[in-house]
Amino acid sequence: MADERIKLLVCSGAACTSADAEELKNALSDELEKQNLKDNYKIIETGCSGSCDFGPLLIIDPGDVFYVNLNPDAARRIVNEDFINGNTVEEFLYQSPETGEKLKTLNEISFFENQTKIALRNCGKIDPVRVEDYIHQGGYVALAKVLHDMSPEEVLEEVKKSGLRGRGGGGFPTGLKWEMTRNAEIRDDKGTKYVICNADEGDPGAFMDRSIMEGNPHLVIEAMIIAAYVIGSRQGYVYIRAEYPMAVRRLEAAIKYARDFGAIGENIFDSGFDFDLEISIGAGAFVCGEETALIHSIQGQRGEPRAKPPFPAEKGLWNKPTLINNVETFANIPTIILKGGEWFSQYGTDDSKGTKVFALAGDINHTGLIEVPMGTTLRSIIYDLGGGIAEEKGFKAAQIGGPSGGVLTEKELDLPLEYDSLLEIGAMMGSGGLVIMDNETCMVDIARYYLDFTQDESCGKCTPCRIGTKRMLEILNRIVNGEGEIEDIDRLIDLSKLLKQSSLCGLGLSAPNPVLSTLKNFRQEYEAHIKDRICPAGVCENLMLRKNKNNKAKAKESKEAK
């Protein structure tokens, strides 16, 4: 029987939790009790709703009334003024930064209005772990359909038709990967194959996978079972970083619920198909996001990558054929099955179908999580959804794809964001972290920051990566310290080429990208550091000269004033 109580959705993502969402929830609960309204309302702790800047927040379903920046006192007022007297409490509604108008419901707000949600479809709307809530939103219907009405070939055909490409960064066609693993020669009598969900989201500035796992873990579980059915696997693993304890807890709970419900285990939905799922927790190594390194880590070894081929599709976990997909890739699958590959491919561009989740962070008004069709421009993301650059400073650059990616500048504001267009300009989709930077950011310092990261995270197995990143970092440190020589720029370019040609895995191959990309777009900043001993942005401490000193002081003042 359907629950007819009004739902009070309290976001309990990491951002809202640290903004005391718990207190809000308790105050709501106490006040409802006090006013004898407990039977009419149901408080649900949801995963991240995406709008991290507005937390703690409350969404009232049905109606989608959206209250923001709440506290316990606000909760009591909402119960009394809104629930009892029917008057919306204007004070806690979202205020449009452009018009100053108070907006009552979710869909009036440009942050939500401009999104198309597939992977994030239920995030922020349901209790993440309870299977009933997921089912209420159409969950596990795709799995039932697959197991009872479709052959593995038919499912594969649908995934191929969708044009879905891997959302972890590389953009390899998902259907093709599934087909390769399905057709892989089986080496033992039992026909063992594995499905792995790569939830080792290590890119600094990215939190899409975390939010999906915290907000809707069943979506990923359902997709993994579907994938297992297609390739003929009976055992799956979710490899997740230890840095995401809440995601681990919710996933564990969701797996238990799914098992009780009969979606995991033997004879799933009376179809004769068996599948089990385990969690494997990482221990802090960025390189483990690389698939062969990840496999070694699940095997309990050092997370070092190995040369490919053979690809995991042929020789993966314990040398058995293994399918590895990223969290967001999996999160698209159930909807593709329900609505068809054709439907999915209506979104996006010719080469990049569907939607992409981006994590917006940095110097932007509305940070958080968004999902937009592939090919949406950076301008639209920053200004239509993100509410523009914070503190009325100018836009300088956006770093996309973390340490593997590059910077987008003003001239790329109207570039459609998709796999291939980004590669053409020397950037990369990566996992979809978008860090927006204003004009008080030093691009040489940013390049140095990324090299410091990759140098530290290089596993050390191959020499180009181990020593190459170290030398590049030394040069960049020299430059930001005011000891650079003009030849250093050529040295950086030479080393970059070497790394790109000879590294063993993606970490080393892409490590030079932030340097090359900043050099291409902001070469004059490098030259100012080297020739004039000036940091134009006033960030590098050893390069404080005349006017820059003022800049830095100003920047500091405005930061303190905040």
Place this chain on the structure above:
Amino acid sequence: MKVEKQYQEKNTQTKEEKNLDKDKYEELKNVIQEYKEKEGSLITILHQAQKIFGHLPREVQIYVAKSLGIPLAEVYGVVSFYSLFNMEKRGKYTIEICMGTACYVKGSEEILKILKEELKIEPGEITEDGKFTIETTRCIGACSLAPVINIGDDIHGKVKGEEILEIIKKYE
């Protein structure tokens, strides 16, 4: 004489510690028993061992290696590879400063500097009173709260400069 006294002190200390350790080793023994037969469970066992002991000293690594019948080098190889495994003792609270891009852009380096000066330790070290360890950590995925500091189970977001000193005062 001095040496003897030191030795005695050390000895009594280890005796107390030994009793405490005995329980811990018992706990670890159970963990290993549980996972022993499962292939590839070394990292899981080490996670548990670190939870029990607070860190992974050489003796614990030797114990794990012996119990699993694998070379110590293999255990050490794994412990030293992953940044979340610590071989040194930790403070009562570990202050983790997120060094993700968003946090970096929003000034996490400044906070680290303030903490280093105030607590007179470098990342990975422990304060004299044993209360704090500071640690830089990789992106914890709460980028909209940048800069983010994690102390124990608490996330502190949008920390501004000196504010961090007020925050750590609350930890006793």
